[in-house]
Amino acid sequence: MPAIIEVKNISKSYTRDSFAIPVLNDITLDIEEGEFFCLMGPSGSGKTTLLNLIAGIDKPTSGNIFIKDTDITLLNESSLAKWRASNIGFVFQFYNLIPVLTAYENIELPLMLTHLSKAEKKQHVEAALNVVGLTDRMFHYPKQLSGGQEQRVAIARAIVTDPLILVADEPTGDLDKNSAAEILILLDRLNKEFKKTILMVTHDPHAAEKASKIRHLDKGDLI
Amino acid sequence: MKILKLIFKNAFRHKLRSFLTILGIAIAVIAFGVLRTVVTAWYVGVEATAANRLVTRQAVSFIFPLPYTYRDKIQQVPGVSQVTFASWFQGVYIDKNQFFARFSCDAETMFDVYPEFLLSKKELETFKREQNSCVVGEDIAKQYKLKIGDVMPIEGDIYPGKWEFVIRGIYRPRDKTTDATQMLFHWNYVNERMKKETPERAGDVGWYIVKIKDPSKSGIISKQIDDLFKNSNAETKTESERAFAQSFLASTSAIITAMNILSFVIIGIILLVLGNTMIMSARERTREYAVMKTIGFSGSHLIGLIMGESLVISIIGGALGLTLTFPLIKGLEQVIPKGFFPVFEIEPITIVLAAIAALSIGVLSSLSPIQRALKMKIVEGFRFVG
Helix, strand or coil: EEEEEEEEEEEEEEEECEEEEEEEEEEEEEEEEECEEEECCCCCCCCCHHHHHHHHCCCCCCCEEEEEEEHHHHCCHHHHHHHHHHEEEEEEECCCCCCCCHHHHHHHHHHCCCCHHHHHHHHHHHHHHHHHHHHCCCCCHHCCCCCCHHHHHHHHHHHHHCHHHEEEEEECCCCCHHHHHHHHHHHHHHHHCCCCEEEEEEHHHHHCCCCEEEEEEECEEEC | CHHHHHHHHHHHHHHHHHHHHHHHHHHHHHHHHHHHHHHHHHHHHHHHHCCCEEEEEEEECCCCCCCHHHHHHHCCCCCEEEEEEEEEECCEEECCCCCCCCECCCCHHHHCCCCECCCCHHHHHHHHHHHCCCEEHHHHHHHHCCCCCCEEEEEEECCCEEEEEEEEEEEECCCCCCCCCEHHHHHCCCCCHHHHCCHHCCCCCCCEEEEEECHHHHHHHHHHHHHHHCCCCCCEEEEEHHHHHHHHHHHHHHHHHHHHHHHHHHHHHHHHHHHHHHHHHHHCHHHHHHHHHHHHHHHHHHHHHHHHHHHHHHHHHHHHHHHHHHHHHHHHHHHHHCCCCCCCCHHHHHHHHHHHHHHHHHHHHHHHHHHHHHHCCCCHHHHHHC
């Protein structure tokens, strides 16, 4: 399978009080299309930073990232926003749903940036809700849902635009064992059944078991 | 879901906070509207002045009278078409709280010089004919339920004694700036009694109103009139009616200026209140803005969301305030003595200013949270702990 994500010699450092703190050191990595790729490592190893760089929500200090032949490090903020809208689906550890919106409206949120008709949007949202098994909860607000259900809504929001890549940052980190298992089954299904390329960051070995490939980061170096 | 729905949902996320902010804006708009209306009402007298009328008064002070004999001399000045006069009578009608302007005037010429006081020909003729008659403005007639033939007893103070005037005319204002709260009666009637009771005060008039043919020559004519009485016992000061009305306001200019400033200070304060609300709201939503940016929402989307939310609050507050201002002004009009502000109503310009103020507050108060949201890096937004 061809590489959908090509990370070439990426370095990232932050500046704190005039000190440069290196986070990633010359990382080179390929992720194939349809792969369920897992990045593991202890806290502070740089795994979330690498995920953010690949997802185009942060910029590297040096190096290039090609997603399907597009070098996203060369895109400006506005182009990057458009690129993310159509190529990347995000799943966060703390779900990050908008509390004043229902499950349906949260899932519909990324579709506000598209030119789809109302009927088409409805179709997309209902399809996403169906995939995550929350059709009966579509009019519930986040506070009326359990943690696992909230995360499933977040996954539905991530897949509703049918993105190229799904990135998940500790998607089970805030869930109990059963809910975490459900989420992992769902991600696995998205990968196998819907052929989604998934890049997941976790420090949980159980979560990583679902991945087709696992790489470790330690102190900014890919092992 | 439309962006507008999201804006409304965000605007009323904290219902109590939004309600209090809206209430604050509404109160500010009401206060602004009332203050501007008072200021406008204060200036109505100036607005109602005519360019072709001059006022000649005693040079030292308005309170000192002028001799009746000046009338003919003023009439001779080139460019003068008609001269009339009036005296401030004051007195008490019913009780001291019933304030409205009461003048003795030259019945023959008064309504010629003041065409904005509309009186029927029949009423005018009767008024001119009967020495103890009077004419009252429509508003006064309505307020005191007066009709033609009623007698208005006045307890004199500047002109002591008991006076009775029979209403022979009720004048209507030509337009809304015309004062319809005056009471006018014969100077001759008052003067005849003064001749008997205090002869030293007989033959005095308060001021002359000089109608001129060409308003552009008001300066020259004023000088010519004043030159006539130079070095006399009663030197005159002649000025345009507008300048005369403004000189009345000069003594209260500090209050008017304070009211003007205050009306804008109120807007400034409410700007800070809404600004604070918006900053708090935006701060609480830092992570949400990070999520939205991550999903692909651009800077312009965030500007629309934040400014929209601020505008929703300010527009609702402004509309509520304006809606409540009308009945409040009506209520105040009933409470304030009719003669104090002859015209007391909210002007279209006040509505426009209040609406502009509400919109400006909405836009300005969103600038800081917008700047913050735009500058925020996504990764920093996710790390934010509110």
